[in-house]
Amino acid sequence: MGHPQAISGRSRSRTVRLSLHLLALIGLFAVLIAQATFTGGLWPFDLRFSALIAAGGIALLAIAWWPAALAFAVIAALVRRVRWRLALWPLAVLGMVGLHAAFGPGLGFAPLGTLGLAGVLRLYAIPAALPILAGSALREAFLTNSAPVPPADGAAPPHPKRNTP
Amino acid sequence: MTSIRNIDRRAILLGALAAAPALAMPGLLRAQDRIATLAFFGPPAGPSVTLAHAVATNRFADIADAASMTAWRSPDELRAGLTSGGIALSIVPVQAAANLYNRGFPIRLANVMTDGLLYVATGDDGINAIADLRGHSVAVPFRGDTPEILFSQLLAHNGLNPETDLRITWAGSPIEAMQLLLAGRVDAALTAEPSTTAAVMAGRQAGKDIRRAIDLQAAWGEMAGAAPVLPQAGLAITQGILDTHGDALPAILAGIEAATAEVLADPAAAASDATDALGMPAPLLAASVPHSNLVARPAAEARADIERMLSAMSGADMAAIDGRLPDDGFYL
Numbered sequence: 150m151g152h153p154q155a156i157s158g159r160s161r162s163r164t165v166r167l168s169l170h171l172l173a174l175i176g177l178f179a180v181l182i183a184q185a186t187f188t189g190g191l192w193p194f195d196l197r198f199s200a201l202i203a204a205g206g207i208a209l210l211a212i213a214w215w216p217a218a219l220a221f222a223v224i225a226a227l228v229r230r231v232r233w234r235l236a237l238w239p240l241a242v243l244g245m246v247g248l249h250a251a252f253g254p255g256l257g258f259a260p261l262g263t264l265g266l267a268g269v270l271r272l273y274a275i276p277a278a279l280p281i282l283a284g285s286a287l288r289e290a291f292l293t294n295s296a297p298v299p300p301a302d303g304a305a306p307p308h309p310k311r312n313t314p
Numbered sequence: 315m316t317s318i319r320n321i322d323r324r325a326i327l328l329g330a331l332a333a334a335p336a337l338a339m340p341g342l343l344r345a346q347d348r349i350a351t352l353a354f355f356g357p358p359a360g361p362s363v364t365l366a367h368a369v370a371t372n373r374f375a376d377i378a379d380a381a382s383m384t385a386w387r388s389p390d391e392l393r394a395g396l397t398s399g400g401i402a403l404s405i406v407p408v409q410a411a412a413n414l415y416n417r418g419f420p421i422r423l424a425n426v427m428t429d430g431l432l433y434v435a436t437g438d439d440g441i442n443a444i445a446d447l448r449g450h451s452v453a454v455p456f457r458g459d460t461p462e463i464l465f466s467q468l469l470a471h472n473g474l475n476p477e478t479d480l481r482i483t484w485a486g487s488p489i490e491a492m493q494l495l496l497a498g499r500v501d502a503a504l505t506a507e508p509s510t511t512a513a514v515m516a517g518r519q520a521g522k523d524i525r526r527a528i529d530l531q532a533a534w535g536e537m538a539g540a541a542p543v544l545p546q547a548g549l550a551i552t553q554g555i556l557d558t559h560g561d562a563l564p565a566i567l568a569g570i571e572a573a574t575a576e577v578l579a580d581p582a583a584a585a586s587d588a589t590d591a592l593g594m595p596a597p598l599l600a601a602s603v604p605h606s607n608l609v610a611r612p613a614a615e616a617r618a619d620i621e622r623m624l625s626a627m628s629g630a631d632m633a634a635i636d637g638r639l640p641d642d643g644f645y646l
Contacts, residue, residue: 188518188519189515192582193585193596194597195596205496205519209520213498257437257522263523272521
């Protein structure tokens with residue numbers, strides 16, 4: 150059992166990390182909507198329609214590739230270090246490109262030749278990031294025993310024994 | 315008392331001046347006989363963009379104090395509005411207008427506003443013509459309605475039996491047909507604009523190359539040996555408004571013609587004008603305009619095309635339009 154201050158610090162650290170995940174999620178959705186607008190030529194701009202088209206695209210990809218998405222989420226939840234989880238992203242995108250090349254046309258998707266390399270990377274960049282982000286957030290919420298956040302003035306965190314009477 | 319002999323030229327001149335306003339009265343009365351509110355109605359589809367744009371750009375300011383455009387959501391809503399008198403000016407499927415006219419409802423067709431907006435959409439590279447649908451699954455909405463009847467005739471013309479040569483999945487609406495196509499549950503879908511455009515847009519975002527593989531207007535023209543046009547919908551007017559404001563009809567048609575040219579020249583601006591009235595997103599409407607074959611043809615000019623379409627789709631007994639083609643009185 151930790152000292153109440155240390156526990157409070159851990160809780161604060163977890164809150165910060167989850168907030169960062171939320172920010173990342175918002176950022177990814179913003180990019181997704183921008184991508185849908187520009188690549189789809191959705192003009193004049195209508196935020197709700199762009200968001201609808203973007204969400205529809207994600208839903209169609211999720212229906213087709215949900216086992217892969219689930220695998221990315223589980224792996225991300227099991228990986229301890231944040232930088233390794235980040236490194237999963239490009240690997241997941243490449244994995245999706247491979248899956249698309251092998252099974253995509255059979256599932257009704259356009260062949261790689263039609264989409265082009267840039268097109269297929271753009272197609273899977275954010276859909277591959279979302280399950281990794283979800284797995285990472287799950288780890289931060291339920292599995293991580295985070296270190297406490299240092300106090301704002303830069304002083305060392307209080308040592309439990311030192312403060313024990 | 316003044317004797318008639320005392321009337322000189324000055325009196326006659328004064329009398330004529332005094333009578334001038336009275337002589338001009340019919341004209342003045344006509345000028346005052348403006349329409350309080352010119353209320354247009356239409357489906358949430360391409361041709362209504364034209365009307366909404368015409369209203370937004372005050373195309374009818376010379377004949378009406380105000381103008382409005384409201385979208386009806388279903389043929390039932392249209393029928394109820396027409397019979398109750400709540401709808402007097404509406405874009406109507408031509409077949410529905412002909413059927414109502416032949417059954418004695420006082421309605422007439424003023425113009426044709428689309429030459430057809432039906433397509434077969436697919437992501438399959440192997441489907442490029444009606445005959446290519448053999449062995450494929452196709453989602454078909456509008457069961458028993460104009461598009462389905464035309465589609466059935468095209469299948470028959472190409473030697474395809476819908477029960478044995480392809481698998482038809484009935485859809486409740488074009489949107490549902492589009493969803494079946496996007497989900498990969500069918501190979502192709504018979505859709506109308508703007509649903510086809512929605513399918514293309516949604517497919518692009520999901521890495522699916524959905525395209526308008528078969529233009530039903532072109533297929534129809536090829537089958538009928540005529541121009542590739544399907545005059546699907548036009549502006550219908552009830553007799554009530556013709557009786558009270560019939561003299562305003564040329565101005566209404568001229569306004570629609572000018573608005574049509576503007577919509578085709580700048581679909582994005584027109585879509586912005588129409589988005590609230592139609593309750594549909596402006597980007598979707600703008601992208602669908604180039605594929606909606608919008609026109610503003612007087613009904614009398616389009617009569618041959620209309621009769622060709624009605625004859626073919628109503629079958630030998632023409633039961634769908636009460637057994638006969640509409641007579642001269644239908645076409646304004």
